[in-house]
Structures are given as C-alpha cells and as structure tokens.
Amino acid sequence: MIAYPLRRIAALLPVALGVATLTFALIHLVPGDPVIAMLGESAAPADIEGLRHQLGLDRPLGAQYLSFLAGIARGDLGQSIATGVPVAALIRERFPATLELAGAGLIVAIAIAFPLGVIAGANPGGAADMGAMGFAILGISIPHLYLGPLLMIVFSLDLGWLPLTGRGGWPHLVLPAITLGTAMAAVLARMLRQSLIQVRGADYMRTALSKGLSPTRALLGHGLRNALTPVVTLLGLQAGALLTGSIITEMLFSWPGLGRLMITAISARDYPLVEGCVLTFALTYVLVNMLTDLLYGLIDPRIRFA
Amino acid sequence: MRNLRHNPSLIAGAALVAILAAAALLGPSLIAKDPLAIDLGRVLASPTRGHPLGCDALGRDVLSRVLWGARLSLGISTLVVAVSLIVGSTVGGAAALAGGRADELLMRGVDILLAFPGILLAIALAAILGPGLIDLVIALGAIGWTGYARLVRGEVLSLREREYVQAARALGARPSRLLIRHLIPALAGPVAVQATFGVGGIIVAEAALSFLGLGVRPPTPTWGNMIDEGRVFLLVAPHLTTAPGLAIGISVLGFNFLGDGLAQLLGVR
Numbered sequence: 001m002i003a004y005p006l007r008r009i010a011a012l013l014p015v016a017l018g019v020a021t022l023t024f025a026l027i028h029l030v031p032g033d034p035v036i037a038m039l040g041e042s043a044a045p046a047d048i049e050g051l052r053h054q055l056g057l058d059r060p061l062g063a064q065y066l067s068f069l070a071g072i073a074r075g076d077l078g079q080s081i082a083t084g085v086p087v088a089a090l091i092r093e094r095f096p097a098t099l100e101l102a103g104a105g106l107i108v109a110i111a112i113a114f115p116l117g118v119i120a121g122a123n124p125g126g127a128a129d130m131g132a133m134g135f136a137i138l139g140i141s142i143p144h145l146y147l148g149p150l151l152m153i154v155f156s157l158d159l160g161w162l163p164l165t166g167r168g169g170w171p172h173l174v175l176p177a178i179t180l181g182t183a184m185a186a187v188l189a190r191m192l193r194q195s196l197i198q199v200r201g202a203d204y205m206r207t208a209l210s211k212g213l214s215p216t217r218a219l220l221g222h223g224l225r226n227a228l229t230p231v232v233t234l235l236g237l238q239a240g241a242l243l244t245g246s247i248i249t250e251m252l253f254s255w256p257g258l259g260r261l262m263i264t265a266i267s268a269r270d271y272p273l274v275e276g277c278v279l280t281f282a283l284t285y286v287l288v289n290m291l292t293d294l295l296y297g298l299i300d301p302r303i304r305f306a
Numbered sequence: 307m308r309n310l311r312h313n314p315s316l317i318a319g320a321a322l323v324a325i326l327a328a329a330a331l332l333g334p335s336l337i338a339k340d341p342l343a344i345d346l347g348r349v350l351a352s353p354t355r356g357h358p359l360g361c362d363a364l365g366r367d368v369l370s371r372v373l374w375g376a377r378l379s380l381g382i383s384t385l386v387v388a389v390s391l392i393v394g395s396t397v398g399g400a401a402a403l404a405g406g407r408a409d410e411l412l413m414r415g416v417d418i419l420l421a422f423p424g425i426l427l428a429i430a431l432a433a434i435l436g437p438g439l440i441d442l443v444i445a446l447g448a449i450g451w452t453g454y455a456r457l458v459r460g461e462v463l464s465l466r467e468r469e470y471v472q473a474a475r476a477l478g479a480r481p482s483r484l485l486i487r488h489l490i491p492a493l494a495g496p497v498a499v500q501a502t503f504g505v506g507g508i509i510v511a512e513a514a515l516s517f518l519g520l521g522v523r524p525p526t527p528t529w530g531n532m533i534d535e536g537r538v539f540l541l542v543a544p545h546l547t548t549a550p551g552l553a554i555g556i557s558v559l560g561f562n563f564l565g566d567g568l569a570q571l572l573g574v575r
Binding site for chain 2: 015018019021022023026027137138140141142143144145146149150152153157240241243244247248251252262263266267274278281282285286289
C-alpha cells in the first residue's frame, strides 16, 4: 500500500534533476550573451564585466551549475536583475494566482467533460452524442487566444455580467477559467465517451445487466469507474496544457500569475527571473504527473501491486 | 473510393485544408492588397465592400493581413513539422536499431524533454534565441520532435519482431533494404497521422509565441500578433481579433478532421 507511492516519489528525483539541468542548459548554453542582451551592444566593457561577475557568469560552467543546484535545494533562485528582489520571493507571491486559475480551469474542464462524456458514451450515435461531440470538436479547435477575447466581448463588454480583466473575487475568475478549461473539457469528454463505449462490451457489464440492473445503473455503477482510468491518465498529460494555457490566459486577462511574471521577465531580459519561472513551471508539471500516477493507483488497484 | 463515403472527417478535413492552402498560396497575390499599407483615414474602420474584414488601428486592410498571415502561419507550421518529423524519426529509428546503451541514453534525453510542458520549452528557447525566423522554427521544432522519436522507436521495435520482417532478414536482406522496403512503408501511416495533427498544434503554438511577442514581430502580420494588436480595441473593433481568431480555429479544425480521417483511412489507432 505504501510501497507504490514511495516508488513513484523516488522516481521523481532523477526527473526533477533532469528538468533542472535542462533549465540551466537553456539559459546558459544556448547561443547569445544574456549580459549583452540586457545591457545592449553599446554597453561599456566595465559594466558588462561587472554584471557578469554579479551574476556569477564569469565562473566555470560546472561551478555555476553546482551552485544553481545547491541554490534550488535551499530554495534560493538568485535575485531578479530588474528589481533586486529574490526570485523565490517573486515566485511565491505570484504562484498562488496561477494555481487558483489552473484549479478553476480544471474544475470547469471536469464539470463540462463529465456530463458530456457520459451522455455521449451512454448512447453512442444518438442525437445527444452528436451534439456533445460536435461541441467537443469545436472546443478542441478554438484556441485560448480567440476564446478569451470572444468571452470578453460577449460577457464583459456586451452583457456587462463579468469583469474584463484582473484578479479579485470569483467573478474575476469565471472567464479566465472557462478560457483555460474548455479545450481540456473537450479532450476529456471525447476520451470518456470512447472509454465508456469500450467498457460496455466488458464481461462484468454483461453480468451486471444479466443480474437485472438497468443499463443506466450498470453503466454508472460498474462501467464508469473502470472507464475513468484512461481519463485520469489523460488528465495528467493535459496538466501541461493547463499550465501552459495559463500563460496565454494570464496575458489575455491581465491575471497576476507566474505566466505573466515570466513573460514580463522575458521582455525585461531578467534572466535569473526567467530561469526561476521556467523551473517552477516545469517542476510543477513533473509533480502533477506524479500525483496523477498516484491517483491512477487509487482508482485501479491492479497498478499498485504490479 | 468506397471508403470515402464512410469517412466524413477525411472529406471535411481535406476540403478545409485545401481551402486554407489555396488562401495561403493564392490569396496574397490574387485578393490581398499591401498588408503593410497604412491609411490613417480608415483607422479601425468596420467591414465595407473595399475592405471586407475592415481595417486595423493603422488603417491596414485586415483581410490582406489575414491572408498574408495564412501564408506565414501555414508555411512556418509545415516547415516546423517537416523538420521535427525528420529529426525525431531519425533519432527514434536510430535508437531502436542501435539498441543497448545508445537507445537508453537517447530515450532518457527524450523523456526529460517530454517532462517539460511543450510550449514552455518553445517560449524559453524563443526568448533566448531571439527574433529570427530560423530561431522561431528551432523553438517550435523543439516541441514536436520528441513525439516522433517515441512513435518511430516504438513502431520499429514492434515491426522488427513481425514475421514478414523476420522472414526478409532470414532471406538475407541487408539492413538498408529492410529499412526502405519494409520499415519505412509501415511507418508512413502512423507518422503521417501524427504529423497532420502536429500541423494544427504548431499553428496554435506559433500564434501563441507571436501573441506573446516572441514569434514573428510586427509589422509582419501573423494571426498571433494580429490578435495581440487587436485586443486593445476589443470594445470598438472586435473584428480585429475575430478575423485572425477564426482563421486559427478553422485551421486547427481542418487539420484535426484530416488527422482523424487519415487515421481511419490508414487504420492507425
């Protein structure tokens, strides 16, 4: 019972190390001199040397890498060049907003996907199925970039029901959450439908029906739980889409989260801050995938003991 | 041909993609005006006969910009998919055929790249590489190639054990002949399906990067930077975001349908 979670958590460490290494490599090995990018081509050589020294870029690459890893272990990600504030403090300040948005997006996705998938999967080929899957195809095709403005035009500007941008109470959360969650809802609904259709042919479903359960009760009581396993896997894979979708959504709705922090840091060429944001996003993604694996084991006991 | 009647996705997808390709290839020279021509008398003008999609904040014709954007968006996406397909297939195929340590090493590398949410990698790369078109192709290519590497590796490993491949090998076929006669034809289907979905994905990713100011820079029009420029005028001129937004949506829809249809046609799961 305990061994499976422990194994999953132990497997997390090498992946996290790989992700940290890749983040470091992205910033330090990709051609282009960040210091010159920050100060401009015409900067005085003394200033360039000064900033390079301040950032530790004049030290050997191996030493930089080790102190980068040691810093992560201590929760120290260096200082933002633009503001002088520790990167970790900036991320701690902004990250809750991103988690709030992603969580709300996830709730929207599940709230739409579940009924749609079940309705479609219970009567494949029927009118409800066609309608649900038509919606799903639209949901997959409409990009965040356009859904956001569309919702803003209709619900903020025309109807005046919801605030246009910013973070505040739950009314501020509604439009960004729908923008973020719709594509995921569509993908999940399609998967749930597919999975329910497959489950309908299983032996235990025939047993449930032959002992006199109504098709609906058999499907909800026996089929659904089994049909959920692939859906949960997909949920984990889609977590990346949710995180990265939040970058666009935050920019559209001026949502003060990690994505917006990262994009502003990129325009300001504040590399330590960019590095910290990329690392936080990537590690969160890895962590979410591990949690999905654990959830997977909870739904399907066969996996725990394999 | 009989299969086509039972494959509406393929027909719808092929039709949409054909229209998009025609718009991108012919539109700029046949219909479009100069997408950069500024006309301050027509700032934020609503659609008229002369400007069917209206004009933007500098009085530039939105239809022309959408058509030029189509050429750029579709062109970049196709190029990116082609590059990542070639790189990914080579790495995946080499890993499967080499086996052992080399396979282990290559696939661990792929796993770590896959542990990065795709567009984050592209954003980070685009931010560091800078504004050029080649830089954009590299940044976007970094997202896709790992998928092809995994797909091709898995397919090659399973194909190698198939009887007809074993038989060819037993008859003394050289590795190059095995590859050309047996492996590549069998791989073409799954790879083509993934590449078709891939074009839609890269169109969205390119739009996202351009929207964030990390892709194609203004004044050159792409759908992503048009949405970015248009969203300031959401209240007074919603057509500025609607036109490129619909263009992205229709493209993704087209390539998704085509991918579904191809998968059904070629019997790819």
